Amino acid sequence: MISGMLTGILFARTFSGVIATVLGWHAVYGLAALINLILVIFIHRWVPDDPRTPVQSKRYSTIISSLPKLLKKYRYLRSSSLNAFCMFGITNLFWSTLAFFLVKYFNYNSAVAGNMGLLGIVSIFAAPFIGQMVNRYSPRVNITISWWLGVGACVIFSIFTHSIYLLMAGIVILDLSTQFSQVTNQAIIQSLSRKSNSRNNSIFMFSYFLGGSLGTLVGINAWSAFGWSGVMISAVIFLAVALMNFFLGVPRKLK
Incomplete structure (x- = not known):
């Protein structure tokens, strides 16, 4: 599932860069809206209904209202969500300003920035290895690796x-x-509770993409005000928050 999601992000970067170069950036959003409309039709026609009986299922409003309670209940859900918020924020911080960076330092257009996204295929092929690492070592070890990789990338940039x-x-x-x-x-949040797995994952993914959105917002404004140095300072702030969160709430082992 994660490999599929990352593959979609990977090719979205590439295609959007090419489309923006040929048709302009407005066309990227127009095409995205059309694809979403088609996707809604596919979901409506082919995604199966919930097999549970009405007695077993809960009202949507009840499910949504339970999310803050779960966030309060599970310490490791909070820490995992914040870590994802920060690390995906750094990712979008970089990708939202890459086209500007390539124009300034290399005089490349947005199509080149999009093609850079194909480098992400390395992480897709690495997914099985990372899964083995998660099974073999503690969450603290793997989150440490993630943080240091983020530091290394920012140093290079x-x-x-x-x-x-x-x-x-x-x-x-x-x-x-x-x-x-x-x-x-x-892996951490899936180990917390079988009864609330889906809701825990909803909280996690909400935080994940909220961090990505904030990373984009901060990146664009940091570039406008301070250039590439502003973008990198913003990345350091995200890393610092992730580091503080590491000491406060990353479990030593999965349940």
Whole structure:
């Protein structure tokens, strides 16, 4: 499932870069809206109904109202959600400003920025290995690896701004950091409670994409105000929050 999600993100980066170059950036959002409309039709026609009886199932409003209670109840749900918030925030911080960076330092267009997304295929192939790491080592070990990979990527992006090959290496490292964080955190929350797995995952994914959205917002504004140095300072802040969260709430083992 995670590999499928990352593959979608991977090709979305590439196709959006090409479309923006050929038709302009407005066309990217128009096409995205059309694809979403088609997807709604497919979901309506082919996704099966909930097999549970009405007695077993709960009202949607009841399910939503229970989410804050679960967040309060499970300490490790809070820590995993915050870690994902920070690490995916760094990812989007970078990707939202990559096109600007490539124009300034290399005079490349958005199509090249999109093609850079193909480097993410390394993290997709690494997914089985990361899964084995999660099974073999403690969550703290894997979250530590994720954090240090994020640090390494930011160091490369900060210092080697004139080497396209080191930039590509940094992209691969950053995607691996995100993958380690995603797989490890989902393993943590799936171990908390069988009865609330789906709701726990909803909280986690909400935090995950909220962090990505904030990373995009911060990245664009940091670039406008301070350039690439502002983007990197913002990344350091995300990393610092993730580090504090590590000491406060990452479990030593799964239940």
